[in-house]
Amino acid sequence: MIYLNGDFMPIEEARIPVLDRGFIFGDGVYEVIPVYSRKPFRLAEHLRRLQHSLDGIRLRNPHAIGEWTHLLEQIIAGNESNDQSLYLHVTRGVAKRDHAFPKAVSPTVFIMSNPLLTPPEEWLETGVAAITSTDNRWLRCDVKAISLLPNVLLRQMAIDADAMETVLLRDGYMTEGAASNIFVVKDDVLLAPPKNHLMLPGITYDVILELAAARKIPHEVREVSEEEVRSAEELLLTSSTKEILPITRLDGKPVGNGRPGALFAMLYELYQEYKITVMRGGDTLVETS
Ligand code: PDD
Numbered sequence: 001m002i003y004l005n006g007d008f009m010p011i012e013e014a015r016i017p018v019l020d021r022g023f024i025f026g027d028g029v030y031e032v033i034p035v036y037s038r039k040p041f042r043l044a045e046h047l048r049r050l051q052h053s054l055d056g057i058r059l060r061n062p063h064a065i066g067e068w069t070h071l072l073e074q075i076i077a078g079n080e081s082n083d084q085s086l087y088l089h090v091t092r093g094v095a096k097r098d099h100a101f102p103k104a105v106s107p108t109v110f111i112m113s114n115p116l117l118t119p120p121e122e123w124l125e126t127g128v129a130a131i132t133s134t135d136n137r138w139l140r141c142d143v144k145a146i147s148l149l150p151n152v153l154l155r156q157m158a159i160d161a162d163a164m165e166t167v168l169l170r171d172g173y174m175t176e177g178a179a180s181n182i183f184v185v186k187d188d189v190l191l192a193p194p195k196n197h198l199m200l201p202g203i204t205y206d207v208i209l210e211l212a213a214a215r216k217i218p219h220e221v222r223e224v225s226e227e228e229v230r231s232a233e234e235l236l237l238t239s240s241t242k243e244i245l246p247i248t249r250l251d252g253k254p255v256g257n258g259r260p261g262a263l264f265a266m267l268y269e270l271y272q273e274y275k276i277t278v279m280r281g282g283d284t285l286v287e288t289s
Contacts (some may be wrong), residue, residue: 001078003071003111008078011112020108022091025099026147028108029053034116034240035084037279038076041240042203043069049144049201050088056143059092062107071111081115085241089146119242124268127248127260128164130235132226133157135168135175135198142197154178165237167229167250170198174224177237181205182247185234185256185263190219204238210285211270217263234261244268 002011021027031050034041047065054061063071072086089110095102137150155178158166166178174193176182181202184191190212195201212219229235233256235247244267246260274285 001075002113003075003109005106005109008074014110016108016110017094019094019097020091021093021095021102022089022108022146024097025092026145026149027057028089028091028146029057029059029144030087030089030146031144032240033072033086033088035076035086035113036116036275037082038084039279040072040076040086041275041278042207043072045203045206049203050090052142052201053144054090056140057092057145058101059090059107062090062109075111075113079113081113083116083118084113085116087112087114091146116241119245123164123245124260127246127255127258128237129158129162129249129252130165130167130177130237130247131158131161131163131251132167132169132229135170137168140197141175141199142195142201144200151178163249164245165247167235167247169226169229172226174226174229175199176202177239180237180239180242182229183208183236183238184224184228184232185236185261186228186232188218188233188263190217190236190263190267191224191228192219192221193224194221202238202240204240204243207271207274207285208236208238208244208267211267211274214285215266215270217266232256234263236264236267244271 001008002014004014031046033046047068051061091108093105093107095105133154154166165180167182168175174182176199192209235255237245237247246264248255248258
């Protein structure tokens with residue numbers, strides 16, 4: 001069951017007009033929210049980021065937080081899996097094709113759910129491969145825009161090279177992955193690039209940094225150079241759907257000793273524990289450092 005502009009229906013019945021600005025211009029923003037045991041994970045943070053994205057494209061939020069929460073609850077209840085990946089999407093609506101914003105047009109609101117498949121054991125045990133590429137996206141990567149063509153092409157480069165992700169480099173520094181955030185372990189310190197307009201402020205990224213702070217894992221938020229990426233002891237990938245994964249090969253060469261490292265193992269365990277705490281209603285972590 002999906003939600004489209006006020007109605008719930010099976011996805012096969014959902015239709016949008018071809019003049020929707022999402023279709024014509026990619027003029028819209030989205031969120032992906034993981035749901036564990038039918039409870040949305042870090043919902044407030046995802047809805048806050050949605051507001052940031054809507055502000056970034058100058059589109060009024062069509063729903064108050066309470067309304068979003070109610071819509072999402074109905075979608076969760078209307079779908080089978082206990083663990084789901086919610087996708088919500090807002091576009092500037094339907095109007096005659098013209099780049100300028102249309103006047104008095106209602107936004108299109110779409111929500112769907114897919115079963116949330118946690119990464120296969122093999123990825124956790126042996127790690128995944130990644131490649132690097134130049135980050136050729138726009139300068140507002142903090143906006144979770146539906147116009148994802150650069151990300152699509154960058155991610156496909158990885159697939160074509162039998163890898164899982166593309167690590168993006170801009171002006172000698174790492175930004176993020178094509179569809180994930182990236183952490184580097186160097187001299188036993190967890191390094192994370194600072195949140196700015198060059199990367200998406202990941203919700204999983206925040207959780208990892210909060211866990212590191214709470215457990216006194218040495219970590220630094222600062223620019224990470226290409227050289228540090230290439231000589232890293234560990235590389236970690238995070239996203240709402242992949243949680244946390246070890247990257248053990250980069251551009252065909254082993255990362256560190258080529259096996260998932262100690263910091264990955266620790267953060268993976270902490271993340272799983274934290275999920276259980278949250279599911280039981282005991283969300284405790286907040287920003288600490
Ligand atoms: N993408 N950076 C980019 C470019 C992303 O697309 C994503 C996630 C992230 C990680 O953010 P979070 O931890 O909040 O999921 C970082 C989602 C999952 C997607 O587009 O499907």
